[in-house]
Amino acid sequence: MNAHELWQRYQTYLLSDADTGLILDVSRMAFTDDFLASLEPAMQRAFDAMERLEAGEIANPDENRMVGHYWLRSPELAPDPAIAAAIRETVKRVTAFAADVHAGAVTAPGGRPFRNVLVIGIGGSALGPQFVADALGGPNDRMRPFFFDNTDPDGMDRVLETLGGDGLAETLAIVISKSGGTKETRNGMLEAEAAYRRAGLDFSRHAVAVTGAGSELDRTAEAGGWLYRFPMWDWVGGRTSETSAVGLLPAALQGIPIGDFLDGARVCDILTRRRETLRNPAALLALMWHHATGGSGSRDMVVLPYKDRLLLFSRYLQQLIMESIGKELDLAGAVVNQGLTVYGNKGSTDQHAYVQQLREGTNNFFVAFIEVLKDREGVSLAVEPGFTSGDYLSGFLQGTRTALSEKGRESLTITIPAVTPRTVGVLVALFERAVGLYASLVNINAYHQPGVEAGKKAAGSVLALKGEAIAFLRREGAPLTAPEIAAALGRPEEAETIFRSLLHAAANPDHGVVMTAASPLARSRFSAR
Numbered sequence: 423m424n425a426h427e428l429w430q431r432y433q434t435y436l437l438s439d440a441d442t443g444l445i446l447d448v449s450r451m452a453f454t455d456d457f458l459a460s461l462e463p464a465m466q467r468a469f470d471a472m473e474r475l476e477a478g479e480i481a482n483p484d485e486n487r488m489v490g491h492y493w494l495r496s497p498e499l500a501p502d503p504a505i506a507a508a509i510r511e512t513v514k515r516v517t518a519f520a521a522d523v524h525a526g527a528v529t530a531p532g533g534r535p536f537r538n539v540l541v542i543g544i545g546g547s548a549l550g551p552q553f554v555a556d557a558l559g560g561p562n563d564r565m566r567p568f569f570f571d572n573t574d575p576d577g578m579d580r581v582l583e584t585l586g587g588d589g590l591a592e593t594l595a596i597v598i599s600k601s602g603g604t605k606e607t608r609n610g611m612l613e614a615e616a617a618y619r620r621a622g623l624d625f626s627r628h629a630v631a632v633t634g635a636g637s638e639l640d641r642t643a644e645a646g647g648w649l650y651r652f653p654m655w656d657w658v659g660g661r662t663s664e665t666s667a668v669g670l671l672p673a674a675l676q677g678i679p680i681g682d683f684l685d686g687a688r689v690c691d692i693l694t695r696r697r698e699t700l701r702n703p704a705a706l707l708a709l710m711w712h713h714a715t716g717g718s719g720s721r722d723m724v725v726l727p728y729k730d731r732l733l734l735f736s737r738y739l740q741q742l743i744m745e746s747i748g749k750e751l752d753l754a755g756a757v758v759n760q761g762l763t764v765y766g767n768k769g770s771t772d773q774h775a776y777v778q779q780l781r782e783g784t785n786n787f788f789v790a791f792i793e794v795l796k797d798r799e800g801v802s803l804a805v806e807p808g809f810t811s812g813d814y815l816s817g818f819l820q821g822t823r824t825a826l827s828e829k830g831r832e833s834l835t836i837t838i839p840a841v842t843p844r845t846v847g848v849l850v851a852l853f854e855r856a857v858g859l860y861a862s863l864v865n866i867n868a869y870h871q872p873g874v875e876a877g878k879k880a881a882g883s884v885l886a887l888k889g890e891a892i893a894f895l896r897r898e899g900a901p902l903t904a905p906e907i908a909a910a911l912g913r914p915e916e917a918e919t920i921f922r923s924l925l926h927a928a929a930n931p932d933h934g935v936v937m938t939a940a941s942p943l944a945r946s947r948f949s950a951r
């Protein structure tokens with residue numbers, strides 16, 4: 423296509439919406455009108471399915487659950503008045519709690535104000551809060567946000583050292599877990615509790631829980647007399663929980679106007695309920711994913727926001743999309759191994775890293791550019807006559823889009839006016855809807871994650887075996903190799919697991935395991951005190 427044809431194509435498909443401020447350009451995706459026509463019946467069925475989902479159908483059949491994240495910003499749509507009331511009540515309680523903390527009506531013991539918030543959670547209980555905190559936070563935050571989002575001891579130490587013992591005295595800890603039983607989060611909570619204790623503080627007077635009623639975490643918080651408990655509901659998935667208390671509480675405490683955030687999601691929901699495919703940006707996104715990947719995940723989506731504040735968006739989207747779309751079976755039970763791989767950081771930074779491959783290497787991707795029109799508050803410096811840093815950022819986005827297109831590499835561009843609580847809400851809702859519609863197009867359940875359990879179960883057996891091996895070594899005394907230990911435990915097939923576990927144990931002072939290294943390494947001997 424020549425420049426004139428591309429300009430025509432750009433105008434033909436350009437979708438812009440005044441309420442959300444969204445502009446979506448799919449002109450650099452090489453779909454045909456026939457493609458759109460061929461998928462139109464399936465898209466209409468996807469809209470039907472979405473309407474049933476929003477009306478409260480069991481849209482997550484494997485877990486026998488409704489899927490209600492859209493109600494969180496439009497409670498009047500909830501199929502049950504009790505659900506609507508619970509949503510409204512929770513937003514009110516979140517707002518009131520944050521206001522009380524800010525006003526000093528809720529304080530740490532001794533009347534010390536809470537100045538920091540430590541969020542302890544993982545996956546859907548961390549990625550959204552982290553994205554929003556980074557996108558919308560700054561030096562004027564009401565409270566400074568910190569995160570434990572892993573069971574990495576050094577990672578937690580680093581956060582605690584940054585906070586310092588005295589900082590901890592002014593830190594509110596929010597433990598977030600929908601299930602209330604996630605081990606990483608449980609460990610983070612125990613590590614935090616111990617850190618507070620070392621600082622002479624009572625964790626329970628600093629702790630808040632966001633979790634399902636009656637969960638292990640809920641019971642711990644209740645028994646411990648924690649400051650507050652906020653609910654999570656089984657009809658909200660972890661990765662779509664950013665507009666529930668999971669996302670709202672940390673954001674409100676940080677000082678982010680959660681009403682604007684919810685409103686952005688709500689207006690985007692209205693937009694993405696449109697049944698005219700070409701006027702619905704979530705439907706268009708889903709169609710583009712289908713076009714680019716043949717409806718089978720054959721290409722990766724590289725998310726490139728040209729804005730530092732949106733750096734964590736690709737990480738957030740990775741869970742939202744890959745945990746939703748990456749499925750072995752379709753709804754009919756056939757093996758499909760679906761997926762849509764997502765990666766990316768930010769432009770123009772990534773232009774100095776992997777964009778070389780995007781332009782010239784394997785053509786196994788398409789790019790989702792995220793463009794933000796507003797450069798900064800106020801006027802910018804002219805870094806050379808007539809041009810600002812922001813002009814460069816914008817120019818680099820356009821340049822990369824053109825350079826990719828020239829080489830037959832596809833891209834779409836999502837433009838928002840500025841990074842605000844409202845537009846961040848729009849982006850979250852846009853992709854939530856796109857995921858749901860796309861899942862319908864390829865006939866999978868977007869709302870369960872059966873594959874995640876396998877790794878957790880395997881980790882449980884690994885830990886049990888490690889415990890057995892160390893206990894055996896303590897009884898035994900003499901240094902032994904992993905196969906010898908495995909054989910003695912009656913588990914000869916587990917030599918590798920035992921070797922790897924003891925290699926780790928010997929690198930740390932916790933278990934008294936000593937390794938006498940051999941060559942080859944796998945013949946090393948272990949003993950334990």
Ligand SMILES: O=P(O)(O)OC[C@H]1O[C@H](O)[C@H](O)[C@@H](O)[C@@H]1O
Pocket residue numbers: 544545546547598599600601602603604607660661745871874
């Ligand atoms: O919120 P939680 O119940 O602690 O779950 C945290 C995360 O853990 C699991 O492994 C799931 O795969 C995620 O979808 C979830 O967001």
